Amino acid sequence: MxxxxxxxxxxxxxxxxxxxxxxxxxxxxxxxxxxxxxxxLKNTDEFKLIGTPVRRLDVSGKVNGSALYGIDARPPGLKIATLAQSPVFGGRLKKVDDSAAMAIKGVRQIVRLDDAVAVVADHMGAAKKGLAALKIEWEDGRHAGLSTQDIARELEDATLKAGPIAQDIGDAAKALAGAATRVQASYHLPFLAHATMEPMNCTVHFRGDECEIWVGTQAIARVQAMAAKATGLPPDKVTVHNHLIGGGFGRRLEADGAVRAVEIAKQVDGPVKVVWTREEDIQHDMYRPYWVDRIEAGLDESGRPVAWTNRFAGSSVIARWLPPAFRNGLDPDTTEGAIDLVYSLPNFHVEYVRVEPPGIPTAFWRSVGPSHNVFVTESFIDELAAAAKQDAVAYRRALLDHNPRAKAVLELAAEKAGWGTPLPQGRGLGVALQNVFGSHLAQVAEVEVAKDGSVRVHRVVCAMDCGIVVNPDTVQAQIQSGVMFGVTAALYGEITLKGGRVEQANFDTYQMLRIDQAPSIEVYLVKSAEPPGGMGEAGTSGIVPAVANAIFAATGRRLRKMPIDFNALKT
Known part of the structure; x- marks a missing residue:
């Protein structure tokens, strides 16, 4: 040639x-x-496409309705089903009176499972009416008395016991003993649901010797493997058609919805689409774990940290989802954001105690382990700055001489946010800095706290170094959506249990950020030749502590538990 x-x-x-x-x-x-x-390799200055904004090719289909999501699958002869599962995790179906349901026009069949019942109908309206007409008795089982307070106490107790060491630098115990000032705190983070906009759904046609599935999933091989197990068929007899997902956030990494649809389809002649109601989705999600951290630091006479210890307890999703990655009581997801911090901390000790809550299934939630750890570390570093009577940005900057990338995004975000400029009474700026998912991100939130305790996030400024930026439009969109997701969690996100039952049921009790509450979001990208880092989750993990720290700046009240307790902020 x-x-x-x-x-x-x-x-x-x-x-x-x-x-x-x-x-x-x-x-x-x-x-x-x-x-x-x-x-x-080509020098980054020679790139012609990489680093230029490019519009996504799939947007038009999503706007005009031609894009196909899992819920849009309609094989010939399709029937629609919806279901009720035991209101207590681990409970069982005792008996069902279906006479009224079967009298409803369009209802075709009632399917009974060990811990659930489904109504199969010609359309969703009939299926929902049929479900409401069922008279169901449940056996609640051993978790019937479980409450959130029970789980929190168990985790608090666990933080009093030693766990596997995630990171150990220097001699933290000795440095603590000799510190001029010691700062202690305990943090709680709640269970969180995913609340995906597209309802959980899966379409299955079980033909006895083969099984065909239509679903939107983040893990297609997992769906195939678990469906094969549920049917007793070899994997090559299970065909999975994957579709777009109307929000995953980690929920659609799980195959429980597909397995449930397979269990129902095995009793139905022809294809059946199983659609979860919003109530069923929120009350039978697989939740972001509840976490408790017990953390302490020692400061020298100038207020600089000389020791840092953290012991935290909660569920390991990796231990269930990918057992080989859970080794010696630790996994990389659980500890990311709690170790390898961006700051110079000469004596540093972190332990993790695995505690699986009884009866409550846990799973990945957008920004996974850092969604917990960054809130704790960035809230606590703010507490240290306050204890040292120093500015929050200046305090962080002084600990970043060894980390120019972290210092650069911190300074850029502070500059663009107007850090240090006086604000009206009731408003404050809060900052958070992180290096997770291979990307450095600083976020500054401007928050207003009203006299009635209500909180409004007005503005969020983000400075990102994610290495080489392939498409800046995508980076900006990911940060924007991550911020919205995280602000929602900060203000409203909490799943609670009483009598073994999830108390939240729909968007009235598990609230989402409304469009008129959305903050303005500014995104500034640092030009970098470093390898590309992750973007889809970084915006979520950092915004929650930035909001909490802004509330402290506005009110002087420190928040160590999410979501925000508006009553505690009333003046």
């Missing part, structure tokens, strides 16, 4: 003859060329 000029718009051009060939037309011949021993 003769030497040619450089590529233009996906083509290779032969300069003397001006002939052009697309990359694909040359792929077979290029594959036969031995790869060079050393490849000199």
């Amino acid at each position: 003769r030497k040619t000029a450089g590529p233009r718009a996906g083509e290779v051009i032969h300069t003397p003859s001006a002939r052009r060939l697309k990359y694909g037309e040359l792929a077979a011949e290029a594959a036969m060329i031995p790869p060079p021993a050393k490849v000199v």
Whole structure:
């Protein structure tokens, strides 16, 4: 092959003859060329596409309705089902009177399972009416008396006992003993639901010797494997058609909804789409774990931290979801954001105590382990700045001489937010800094606290160094959505249990951030030649402590438990 000029718009051009060939037309011949021993990568200044904003190709379909989500699957002969599962996790179905349900027009069949009952109908309206007409008796089982307070006490007790060491630097115990000032705190983070906009759903056609599934999933191989187990079929007899998902946030990494649909479909002749009501979704989610941290630091005479210890307790999702990654009582998800902090901390000790709550299924939730850990570490570093009577940004900056990337995003966010500019009474700025998912992010939140205790997040300024930016539009969108998700959790997110039952049921009791409550969000990207980092979750983990720290700046009241207790902020 003769030497040619450089590529233009996906083509290779032969300069003397001006002939052009697309990359694909040359792929077979290029594959036969031995790869060079050393490849000199293009300098980032020479990039023509990487780093330029490009519109997504899937937007038009999502806007005009032509895009197909899992809930849009409609194989021929489809019936619709909805279900009720035991209101107490681990409970069982005792008996059902279905006479009134079967009299409803459009209801075709009642399916009974060990811990659930489903109504199969011609359409969702009939299925819901049929479900409401059922007279169901449940056996609640051993978790009938469980409450959130029970779980919190168990976790608090667990933090009094030693656990596997996640990171140990220097001699934290000795440094604490000799510190001029000691600061202690205990933090609580609640169970959280995913509340995806598209209801949980799965369509299944079980034919006895094969099974066909239509679903929107984040883990298609997991759906296939668990459906094969539920049917007793080999995996190659289970076909899964994956679709777009109307919000996953980790919920659709799980295959429980598909397995439930398979269990129902095994009793139905023809394809059946199982759609969870919003109440069923929120009360039978797999939740972000409840966490309790017991944390302490020692400061020298100048207020600089000389020791940091943290022992936290909660569920390990990795231990269930990917057991080989849980080793020696630790896993990388549970500890990310609690160890390898951006700050210079000469004596540092972190332990994790695994405690699985009784009867409550836990799962990944957007920003996973850092959604817990960054709230604790960034709230606590703010507490240390306050104890040292120093500015929160200046205090952090003084601990970042060894970390220029972290210092750069901190300074950029503070500058763009107008840090240090006087604000009206009742308003405050709060900052959070993190290096998780391979990206450095600083966020400054401007928050207003009214006399009645209500909180309004007016503005969020974000400075991001995620390495090489491929599409800045996508980075900005991911940070914006992550901030909205995190502000929702800060203000409203909490799943509680009473009598073994989840108390929240729909968006009236598990509230989402409304459009008129949305803050303005500014995103500033640092030009970087470092390898690309993760973007989909970073915006969520950092905004919660930024909001909490802003509330402290506005009111002087420190929040160590989420969501925000508005009553505690009343003046």
